[in-house]
Amino acid sequence: MSNRMWGGRFGSGPDAIMEEINASIDFDKRLHAHDIAGSIAHATMLGEVGILTRDDKDAIIAGLEAVRGEIDRGEFTFSRELEDIHMNVESRLREMIGDAAGRLHTARSRNDQVATDFRLYVRDCVDTLAGQIETLQKVLVARAGDEAGTVMPGFTHLQSAQPVTFGHHMLAYVEMLERDKGRLLDARRRLNLSPLGSAALAGTSFPIDREMTARALGFDGPTANSLDAVSDRDFVLEVLSAASISAMHLSRFSEELVIWSSAQFGFVALSDKFSTGSSIMPQKRNPDAAELIRAKIGRIFGAFTSLLMVMKGLPLAYSKDMQEDKEVAFDALDTFSLCLAAMTGMVGDLVVNREKMAAAAGAGFSTATDLADWLVRAANVPFREAHHITGRAVSAAEAKGCGLEGLTIEDFKAIDERITSQVFKVLGVDNSVKSRTSFGGTSPANVLAQVSAWRERLGA
Ligand code: ARG
Numbered sequence: 233m234s235n236r237m238w239g240g241r242f243g244s245g246p247d248a249i250m251e252e253i254n255a256s257i258d259f260d261k262r263l264h265a266h267d268i269a270g271s272i273a274h275a276t277m278l279g280e281v282g283i284l285t286r287d288d289k290d291a292i293i294a295g296l297e298a299v300r301g302e303i304d305r306g307e308f309t310f311s312r313e314l315e316d317i318h319m320n321v322e323s324r325l326r327e328m329i330g331d332a333a334g335r336l337h338t339a340r341s342r343n344d345q346v347a348t349d350f351r352l353y354v355r356d357c358v359d360t361l362a363g364q365i366e367t368l369q370k371v372l373v374a375r376a377g378d379e380a381g382t383v384m385p386g387f388t389h390l391q392s393a394q395p396v397t398f399g400h401h402m403l404a405y406v407e408m409l410e411r412d413k414g415r416l417l418d419a420r421r422r423l424n425l426s427p428l429g430s431a432a433l434a435g436t437s438f439p440i441d442r443e444m445t446a447r448a449l450g451f452d453g454p455t456a457n458s459l460d461a462v463s464d465r466d467f468v469l470e471v472l473s474a475a476s477i478s479a480m481h482l483s484r485f486s487e488e489l490v491i492w493s494s495a496q497f498g499f500v501a502l503s504d505k506f507s508t509g510s511s512i513m514p515q516k517r518n519p520d521a522a523e524l525i526r527a528k529i530g531r532i533f534g535a536f537t538s539l540l541m542v543m544k545g546l547p548l549a550y551s552k553d554m555q556e557d558k559e560v561a562f563d564a565l566d567t568f569s570l571c572l573a574a575m576t577g578m579v580g581d582l583v584v585n586r587e588k589m590a591a592a593a594g595a596g597f598s599t600a601t602d603l604a605d606w607l608v609r610a611a612n613v614p615f616r617e618a619h620h621i622t623g624r625a626v627s628a629a630e631a632k633g634c635g636l637e638g639l640t641i642e643d644f645k646a647i648d649e650r651i652t653s654q655v656f657k658v659l660g661v662d663n664s665v666k667s668r669t670s671f672g673g674t675s676p677a678n679v680l681a682q683v684s685a686w687r688e689r690l691g692a
Contacts (some may be wrong), residue, residue, distance in 0.1 A: 392596030412478035419470035430458035535564035
């Protein structure tokens with residue numbers, strides 16, 4: 233018995249366990265559209281340069297389109313025996329059009345084929361993900377516009393630090409997401425070269441036109457070194473690295489939503505659509521989507537690390553290890569997409585509790601820096617000294633059981649003669665945020681200006 237795929241050199245088929253460890257069709261069937269697009273580009277070029285006769289080329293292309301139709305309609309039977317998507321497609325093509333199918337693989341190998349398919353797949357993912365990031369940005373900008381003047385506590389060390397606006401906080405994530413999108417699109421630029429025609433590792437003796445196949449597949453041109461082209465997976469690593477950084481942002485935001493939606497904070501309420509209940513505690517509303525984003529993000533970091541591990545010991549050029557690039561990347565990119573969608577949904581309909589936020593914003597002597605700044609501005613006190621005076625005012629308020637604005641002018645005079653009743657103008661949280669007008673600061677006016685700049689930039 234000769235082997236169904238390798239023919240003459242093999243006397244028998246593989247052991248069942250060999251098939252199980254070796255076959256990638258169960259997951260790489262996802263590449264079917266890209267695989268067929270790559271094959272059509274290759275066959276067209278082979279015809280164009282005269283390596284294939286016109287009849288063979290036409291038969292191959294029509295056959296590939298028919299295979300695509302079968303897969304799209306769910307009529308295609310994927311076979312493990314045929315290992316991967318490349319062999320599954322070629323084998324069905326042979327059943328459909330006969331021997332001409334065997335000419336499709338002239339001047340290429342599965343090594344350049346899979347590198348091409350995967351680049352095309354990852355490129356599509358980048359385009360979708362960049363679009364999803366932009367959708368989330370638009371939702372955040374809209375929320376920021378509504379909440380430009382909504383005061384909330386700003387934290388450092390998760391201790392109340394200074395009041396900020398909720399709009400400003402939303403725009404912080406818009407900035408992060410802009411960098412995330414930039415990293416993905418930057419990776420896309422480097423990714424967009426075609427490995428097709430690099431063949432197994434050394435190129436080919438056939439007079440192929442790699443520019444032609446590259447153009448047909450929307451690449452900027454062909455890769456310049458055949459060894460590099462078949463052994464490179466940087467394009468996936470770069471995208472997983474960019475996705476990891478972005479996912480880290482989503483996770484931090486999720487953590488904030490979990491904290492903010494707790495009864496103790498009560499800053500926001502997640503909508504019914506993005507909360508769950510408890511099977512035993514009727515009062516509960518749990519922020520499961522935020523928790524799951526926070527947790528699922530780990531898969532993305534894991535995929536990045538896992539692929540680095542796969543690649544780090546491989547001599548040039550292709551090794552079968554590289555087949556392990558796909559499952560983790562598919563899972564990570566699906567997960568990232570799902571997390572972006574869930575975050576967009578949650579942010580779009582969360583309800584902001586302005587009163588709760590304002591009350592919390594004033595707690596913890598959050599306007600102490602405003603008092604110190606006022607001393608510098610109005611009484612010409614050096615900042616370091618103003619810091620000490622303010623410290624005494626905080627102790628006095630603490631002893632009296634009130635906020636800084638609860639101290640009387642006499643209380644203040646007892647601390648420092650130079651304090652006048654004008655100081656009360658800066659002690660409220662609203663005044664505090666209004667005064668933060670330095671570029672990039674939290675003032676409502678700044679937030680509104682940033683919101684309109686973002687609207688313009690994002691076309692929202
Ligand atoms: N299924 C393989 C992969 O995903 C395709 C390339 C196989 N090449 C080879 N020489 N065995 O990497």
